[in-house]
Amino acid sequence: MAIFIGLMSGTSLDGVDGVVARFPDDPTLHAIDVLAHAHRAFADALRQELLALNTSGPDELHRAALAANALTRVQVEVVQALLEASGVTAHEVVAVGSHGQTLRHRPGEFDGTGYTLQINQPALLAEGCGIRVVADFRSRDVAAGGQGAPLVPAFHAQAFGWPHAPRAVLNWGGIGNLTLLPASTEAGGLVRGFDCGPGNALLDHWAQRHLGRPYDDEGGWAATGTVQKALLDSLLAEPYLHRPPPKSTGRDLFNPAWLDARLEAHMTAHAVGVAPVDVQATLAEFTARAAADALRTYAPATADLRVCGGGALNRHLMVRLAALLPGVRVGSTADAGLPPLQVEAAAFAWLARACVLGQPGNRAEATGARGPRVLGAIYPA
Ligand SMILES: Nc1ncnc2c1ncn2[C@@H]1O[C@H](COP(=O)(O)OP(=O)(O)O)[C@@H](O)[C@H]1O
Ligand SMILES: [Mg+2]
Structure with missing residues (x-):
């Protein structure tokens, strides 16, 4: 050994x-x-x-x-x-x-x-x-x-390969990255992987700014807010999300300045600001949508999604992700043998x-x- x-x-x-x-x-x-x-x-x-x-x-x-x-x-x-x-x-x-x-x-x-x-x-x-x-x-x-990047797909394929059906692994750290695994019995199946959008980075920033805490524990604060559709749509319009893989991103893109620019544009267009708690709810929805939309677009046959990284401990994010992916079994990598952290x-x-x-x-x-x-x-x- x-x-x-x-x-x-x-x-x-x-x-x-x-x-x-x-x-x-x-x-x-x-x-x-x-x-x-x-x-x-x-x-x-x-x-x-x-x-x-x-x-x-x-x-x-x-x-x-x-x-x-x-x-x-x-x-x-x-x-x-x-x-x-x-x-x-x-x-x-x-x-x-x-x-x-x-x-x-x-x-x-x-x-x-x-x-x-x-x-x-x-x-x-x-x-x-x-x-x-x-x-x-x-x-x-x-x-x-x-x-x-991402470099983890090769390891994900070894650790989480699944014989029955296509499986995906979502690593929800500061940035979200998806690994798309073919059924491991499928001959010549390709293992794909790419950064699907932000993970916790924007949520953490907003929690730090408004709660003075490094993260929104279990997404409890986000869960009490209301998703603002116009703001959500403007976040989802980010061109990175619509570019085909291979692609990778980081804090170079999804950072406080990126968020502030969109909040300001929203304020200008609607003449009214968004309450901090509603921004957090909208950011959580955005984060879940970025991952769910990427999965639906690039691996629609996925039957099972395992989540790792600290995002797996964010109950609200996990609930929203599962709700956005009807028909997909969504859960933590802990159920597949390795705890998310x-x-x-x-x-x-x-x-x-x-x-x-x-x-x-x-x-x-x-x-x-x-x-x-x-x-x-x-x-x-
Ligand atoms: N109990 C929790 N509730 C909500 N979010 C959590 C919790 N625990 C960890 N996180 C999130 O996970 C992040 C750390 O995840 P991690 O996988 O280490 O990311 P990275 O790889 O980017 O460092 C924290 O910054 C926080 O956003
Ligand atoms: Mg970390």
């Missing part, structure tokens, strides 16, 4: 999730056995700095380097917590897969190649925990003409293993890359 650690911090900027997991020695087998999960929240100052670094600002190279060091210290804490919780020792771990924190995601732009930028300090992580680190998973896919970290443990084994980590049909590529750079222990 080979043990790997996966570390993920997504666009929600809530903190670092990690898992320590066991995989078969046989490189052709992919069963994953999670031994422990740990989470460390970002201190407020780091969260604010990461948020600020998502847009251009003064002295950003220096600030990004220091933020990478601070992020890595949180990663070291998560690794230590994982080792303690599982009883695994550092030398038993083959490698840590560390995604880093995405600050910019602009594949295919500017000069045609574009870039995706995750700040990270894999050398400091290797130094801090004495374990080989695999990092920088996305750039090779971008170099091969891909979006560099462990899935993405598990994917990076799996991607680290793929790198060490020299196996491709991308699915070219999901990212749009010219072909399968081995992803990541290895920093020796």
